[in-house]
Each structure stands twice: as structure tokens, then as C-alpha cells.
Amino acid sequence: xxxxxxxxxxxxxxxxxxxxxxxxxxxxxxxMYGYPITPQNxxxxxxxxxxxxxxxxxxxxxxxxxxxxxxxxxxxxGRRSFTxxxxxxxxxxxxxxxxxxxxxxxxxxxVTQRGGPSxxxxxxxxxxxxxxxxxxNGEGARIVYSTSTHQELFDYTIKAFNxxxxxxxxxxxxxxxxxxxxxxxxxIYDPESRGIKMVPTEPYMGNxxxxxxxxxxxHLRNTYxxxxxxxxxxxxxxxxxxxxxxxxxxYQEYDxxxxxxxxxxxxxxxxxxxxxxxxxxxxxxxxxxxRPITLRPIAEDQLRKRAEKAKVVLVVESSYGQLKKxxxxxxxxxxxxxxxxxxxxxxxxxxxxxxEVNKLL
Amino acid sequence: MxxxxxxxxxxxxxxxxxxxxxxxxxxxxxxxxxxxxDELDIQGKTVFGCDIGCSLLAWDFFNIDSVQTHxxxxxxVITGVKRAxxxxxxxxxxxxxxxxxxxxxxxxxxxxxxxxxxxVLVNNTNYGMTGGQMAPTTLxxxxxETSPYGRDVDSTGNPTQGPEMVAAITPESAYVARGTVSxxxxxxxxxxxxxxxxxxxxxxxxxxxxxxxxxxxxTNAAETWKFIEEAxxxxxxxxxxxxxxxxxxx
Ligand SMILES: Cc1ncc(C[n+]2csc(CCOP(=O)(O)OP(=O)(O)O)c2C)c(N)n1
Ligand code: SF4
Numbered sequence: 001x002x003x004x005x006x007x008x009x010x011x012x013x014x015x016x017x018x019x020x021x022x023x024x025x026x027x028x029x030x031x032m033y034g035y036p037i038t039p040q041n042x043x044x045x046x047x048x049x050x051x052x053x054x055x056x057x058x059x060x061x062x063x064x065x066x067x068x069x070x071x072x073x074x075x076x077x078g079r080r081s082f083t084x085x086x087x088x089x090x091x092x093x094x095x096x097x098x099x100x101x102x103x104x105x106x107x108x109x110x111v112t113q114r115g116g117p118s119x120x121x122x123x124x125x126x127x128x129x130x131x132x133x134x135x136x137n138g139e140g141a142r143i144v145y146s147t148s149t150h151q152e153l154f155d156y157t158i159k160a161f162n163x164x165x166x167x168x169x170x171x172x173x174x175x176x177x178x179x180x181x182x183x184x185x186x187x188i189y190d191p192e193s194r195g196i197k198m199v200p201t202e203p204y205m206g207n208x209x210x211x212x213x214x215x216x217x218x219h220l221r222n223t224y225x226x227x228x229x230x231x232x233x234x235x236x237x238x239x240x241x242x243x244x245x246x247x248x249x250x251y252q253e254y255d256x257x258x259x260x261x262x263x264x265x266x267x268x269x270x271x272x273x274x275x276x277x278x279x280x281x282x283x284x285x286x287x288x289x290x291r292p293i294t295l296r297p298i299a300e301d302q303l304r305k306r307a308e309k310a311k312v313v314l315v316v317e318s319s320y321g322q323l324k325k326x327x328x329x330x331x332x333x334x335x336x337x338x339x340x341x342x343x344x345x346x347x348x349x350x351x352x353x354x355x356e357v358n359k360l361l
Numbered sequence: 362m363x364x365x366x367x368x369x370x371x372x373x374x375x376x377x378x379x380x381x382x383x384x385x386x387x388x389x390x391x392x393x394x395x396x397x398x399d400e401l402d403i404q405g406k407t408v409f410g411c412d413i414g415c416s417l418l419a420w421d422f423f424n425i426d427s428v429q430t431h432x433x434x435x436x437x438v439i440t441g442v443k444r445a446x447x448x449x450x451x452x453x454x455x456x457x458x459x460x461x462x463x464x465x466x467x468x469x470x471x472x473x474x475x476x477x478x479x480x481v482l483v484n485n486t487n488y489g490m491t492g493g494q495m496a497p498t499t500l501x502x503x504x505x506e507t508s509p510y511g512r513d514v515d516s517t518g519n520p521t522q523g524p525e526m527v528a529a530i531t532p533e534s535a536y537v538a539r540g541t542v543s544x545x546x547x548x549x550x551x552x553x554x555x556x557x558x559x560x561x562x563x564x565x566x567x568x569x570x571x572x573x574x575x576x577x578x579x580t581n582a583a584e585t586w587k588f589i590e591e592a593x594x595x596x597x598x599x600x601x602x603x604x605x606x607x608x609x610x611x
Contacts (some may be wrong), residue, residue, distance in 0.1 A: 030445065057444060057445070059441075062467065066434075066467055069430065069431070069434045069437035069441060070441030071441060072430075072438055072441060073439060073440060073443070073445065074441045074444065074445035075445075076438070076441070078445075078446070079446065095431055098431075204426075204428075205426035205449075206446055209405070210404060210424075211405070211424045211426060212373060213424070217423065217425055218427070219427050220420075220427065220428040220429065221417070221420040221429040222430070223413065
């Protein structure tokens with residue numbers, strides 16, 4: 001068997017899907033379960049090329065329903081397991097994610113968003129925000145990282161496994177087709193070389209000892225007999241989730257101090273906003289940018305603090321208000337007006353953002 | 362004089378009396394399964410998965426690590442466990458609705474891939490848990506809540522022949538059988554062989570168990586048994602359909 005997938009650090013120039021596969025091997029992931037759908041296919045392609053060299057496994061399932069549930073099985077067996085999908089596959093996987101949420105199963109799902117509710121375009125979109133944050137029957141007790149660069153894809157894929165196993169909530173890395181397919185330079189590394197310790201995994205089933213004699217059997221279920229029982233379980237999960245939320249929430253701010261216009265954007269759109277910011281600053285405009293890295297939970301307090309002082313909040317996204325819903329909810333009660341620049345399924349350029357901001361000033 | 366009932370060692374006594382309706386076949390299948398597990402001495406390394414449907418009532422039935430999952434998804438959950446830890450013995454336990462309707466794609470593909478798991482499917486010719494609707498296995502002319510005038514095969518098709526289908530799509534190393542709660546000794550033997558086939562790493566193993574649902578069939582004890590023993594085997598032939606390197610019992 002080969003040694004470590006990555007020794008120390010290495011500069012690399014690769015596609016986003018390749019980055020995810022490298023991050024997963026570097027993070028000591030044991031097994032991937034997957035089903036082909038564009039634009040995430042190459043995650044599986046790279047994984048199936050690398051995994052056997054490091055004693056890791058892969059199963060191509062019959063569909064995404066199965067990929068979601070086999071991934072749950074992998075976690076139940078105590079292995080670091082993940083899956084990746086997009087669009088209609090994400091829809092099918094939500095059934096398994098509902099179960100993972102309810103049973104606190106640390107499953108990791110990489111989503112490479114693609115356009116539309118159907119089998120529409122396969123590249124540009126942020127239209128899987130609502131589904132990834134709240135899909136399925138349940139309350140949305142899940143952690144969603146929205147990445148914007150290849151470096152982040154690498155960093156947050158590794159982090160997703162640790163956060164999932166630490167807090168035992170299903171964890172998502174939300175990318176998109178653009179990130180999947182474009183090439184970019186980044187540093188890949190062995191997590192240990194940066195002092196990142198992988199959170200140890202443990203089985204939910206098949207533990208040591210004879211159940212009933214040496215220990216109690218583990219009886220996992222997601223069906224409850226009475227409303228009271230369900231109420232108790234869900235309340236407990238959500239209390240826990242709310243406690244964890246402030247520890248998990250991540251964000252970035254650019255020039256927010258004294259900003260009149262506060263632009264809110266996530267994922268790949270953040271890059272256009274940062275480009276716009278540079279230009280607007282040169283023109284002497286008071287514009288700042290707040291970027292939620294976790295969409296669920298969102299860094300509510302920090303966002304409110306900034307939004308409160310701004311004259312206007314401008315939400316920029318490649319969907320028809322899916323981020324806006326999260327922002328409206330997070331800053332409910334403030335009098336700052338919310339404006340939007342929405343381009344579902346299309347890319348957004350820095351020039352367009354500049355133009356939108358100038359309309360507001 | 363009273364005689365204590367004989368229960369398999371791997372049953373969890375704290376959860377007995379079990380929760381199935383009086384006269385339900387699930388209890389008998391689980392008894393045969395429990396005895397097979399005892400005889401093979403695999404309680405410590407077995408994992409048990411059950412479906413939505415009346416099989417879910419078995420979520421805490423055994424002193425065995427168990428998981429109850431979504432309707433039709435027991436096969437992929439146990440597949441996922443087994444793929445991640447091949448040392449374990451994985452049992453997926455479900456109804457005919459879970460296995461032949463909503464979860465049929467999983468059954469077909471797990472069988473085609475020759476997953477090293479054991480699937481036990483309880484055929485009671487209806488959807489028990491949801492109140493007795495038509496199932497893929499409902500017999501021609503049989504009345505259910507959604508076939509109140511009797512199943513019309515012209516518009517709804519014929520009863521699913523599950524083991525026959527699984528036998529047709531699995532390789533030689535698979536084990537396939539159909540037993541019945543009216544012959545528990547034989548059913549236990551089939552279950553044992555199915556588990557042995559998994560233990561030896563051979564391949565997929567599948568046992569359908571003909572079973573009764575007196576509550577939804579609205580039958581008394583005598584009529585329930587009559588239906589199980591006379592009506593069901595006319596369509597669902599009892600016996601072994603596939604035995605790797607061995608003689609079948611017909
Ligand atoms: C996705 C989904 N659809 C429908 C249901 C409702 N449902 C619960 S149990 C069941 C039928 C179970 O029948 P079967 O699998 O034959 O098992 P039995 O109850 O007869 O043992 C159905 C349709 C569900 N829980 N989930
Ligand atoms: S409804 Fe039918 S299958 Fe379900 S427990 Fe009652 S008798 Fe058994």
C-alpha cells in the first residue's frame with residue numbers, strides 16, 4: 001500500500017472536482033458511495049483512481065436514493081463515508097438526509113449545484129440553496145458550507161468530515177458546476193502537517209461485545225409512536241443544533257466598516273462582488289461585502305450588526321432569491337431595506353455588481 | 362403446570378410481548394430468524410435492518426444492533442454497512458411493499474451486484490401497516506382496501522414472483538428460497554442457509570416468507586391458516602430456488 005496521499009504541502013493546478021477527491025483521500029475517508037450526475041462526475045472518477053492505492057472503497061449505486069442510504073450505512077458501520085451529487089440527484093438524496101438529520105448521522109454530501117429544477121443546465125447555479133439547507137421532511141438540522149475558491153473546496157471538504165463527526169449533524173459542501181469544472185491553483189496538504197487532526201469515527205452498529213450480555217444493543221430508529229415522543233426528540237435535536245450553531249457559523253467581511261451599501265453574496269458569486277468592491281472603492285464609494293460561508297447556520301448576529309448600520313442591503317445571487325430568504329430571516333426586524341440582484345442559473349460579473357450598486361447610491 | 366415459552370436466545374426479552382397484532386406472521390418469521398442466528402452463533406456480529414411497514418415493529422426486537430430506516434431503503438442501508446465493514450453479517454428485513462414496490466430498484470440492483478447480504482422479505486399479500494391496501498403480491502381476486510372488488514390482474518398485473526425474479530438475475534453463488542410460516546422448521550432451515558451463504562462470502566441471499574395478516578385480511582385463526590396454506594402457495598411455490606453447489610429442497 002502506498003504511503004500518505006499527500007506528504008506535507010504541494011502546489012497544484014486542478015479542477016474543483018479533482019480538488020474534492022484529493023481532499024477526501026487526504027482526510028482519510030474510507031468509502032465513497034455515488035451515482036453519476038454532471039457536474040460532479042469527476043469526483044468519482046478521481047476517487048476511483050486514487051482510492052484503491054490507499055485501501056479505500058467505492059460503490060456505484062443504482063440511484064441517488066441508494067447512494068444516500070448506503071452512505072448512511074457506511075457511517076453506521078463507523079467509517080468516514082461520503083457521497084456527491086447535484087440537481088435532481090440532490091432532490092433524491094434528501095430522503096436519506098432527513099434520516100441522517102433525525103438520527104444525528106455524520107454523513108458528508110458534496111453538492112455541485114447545477115441549474116434549474118429539471119435536468120436543465122449543468123454549470124452555473126446557486127439554485128440548490130433552499131434544498132441543501134432545508135430539503136426533506138424535518139427542520140434542517142444540518143451544516144452547509146458554501147465554497148468560493150478551490151482552496152476552500154479543499155479546506156472545507158476536509159473540515160466537513162471533522163465537523164460532521166464532532167457535532168453529528170449531516171454536513172454539506174455546497175459548490176457549483178463552475179467550481180467543479182474550472183482549473184485553479186491551490187495548495188493541497190496532508191491535514192496533519194497543518195496540525196489538523198481528523199476526528200475519530202466510531203461505529204453505531206457492530207460494536208465490540210455481545211449485545212444484551214456485555215452491553216445494551218444499539219437500537220436506532222426514526223419512527224416514533226406518539227406525537228409527544230417525536231416532539232421530545234426533535235426539540236432535543238434542535239436545542240442541540242442551536243447551541244452548536246454559533247460555534248459552527250463562519251463568514252467573511254470586506255470593507256464593512258461604515259459601509260452604506262452592504263452586499264451579501266455567497267459561493268462563487270462572492271468573487272464577482274470582491275472584484276466590484278475594488279472598483280467601487282477606487283471610485284470612493286462606501287460599499288462593503290458580507291459573505292456567509294456557512295449558509296446553515298448563518299452567522300446571524302454578525303450579519304445583523306453590519307446590516308443595521310448600512311443604508312441598504314443588496315443581495316446578489318445566481319438564483320431567484322434563495323439566499324435572500326435566508327438573509328431576510330436572519331435580519332428580521334431591522335428597518336434596513338433589502339434590494340436584490342438575481343440571476344437564476346447565470347453567472348454574475350463584477351461590472352454588473354458595480355452597476356447595481358451605482359443604481360442604489 | 363405451566364411451561365415457559367421457548368424463545369430464541371438472541372431475542373430481547375425486555376421488549377416482549379412483541380408489538381405485532383395477535384396471529385401476525387411477522388413474529389413467527391422473527392422466531393425462525395432468531396433460532397437460525399442462535400444456531401449459527403452470530404448474534405455478536407450481526408446487524409439487523411428493518412423497514413417502514415410492520416417490520417419496523419422489530420426495531421428493538423433482538424439483542425442485536427439494529428437500524429430502522431425509510432420505506433424501501435433497508436437494502437441500501439445494510440448494503441452500505443456491509444460494504445464498509447465486511448466482517449459484519451447484514452440482514453435486511455422488510456415487507457412485500459418495501460421490497461417489491463417502493464424498494465424494488467434496490468432489491469434488483471443489490472441482487473445483480475451480488476451484495477453479500479441477506480434479505481428477508483415477508484409476503485403477507487398486502488400493505489399491513491397502512492391498513493391493508495393492495496400490494497405487488499396481492500392474489501388475483503383478493504379484496505384489499507384499494508382493490509375492494511378483488512384484484513383485477515388485467516388492470517393491475519399479476520402477483521410479483523420475487524424469489525423467481527431474484528433467482529433469475531443473481532449469479533450461481535446466490536441463495537434464494539421461499540418459505541412459509543406454516544412450516545417454521547423449514548423456514549428456519551432456509552434462513553440458516555441464507556445466512557451461511559453470506560458468512561461464507563458467497564453472495565446475495567434472499568428468503569421470502571409467506572406470512573399472514575389476520576387484521577387486514579379480516580380473517581379468524583382458521584381462515585388465516587387456510588389462506589396461508591392453501592391460497593398463497595398456489596401462486597407462490599415453496600422451496601429453494603437457488604442453492605450454490607448443493608441440492609435444492611423443493
Ligand atoms: C416514502 C413512503 N411512502 C409511503 C409510506 C407509507 N407506508 C408506510 S408502511 C407502508 C406499507 C408497508 O407494507 P409492506 O412493505 O408490505 O409491509 P407490511 O406492513 O405488510 O409488513 C407504506 C406504504 C412511507 N412511510 N414512506
Ligand atoms: S397489520 Fe398485519 S402485518 Fe401488521 S402487525 Fe398486524 S397482522 Fe401483522
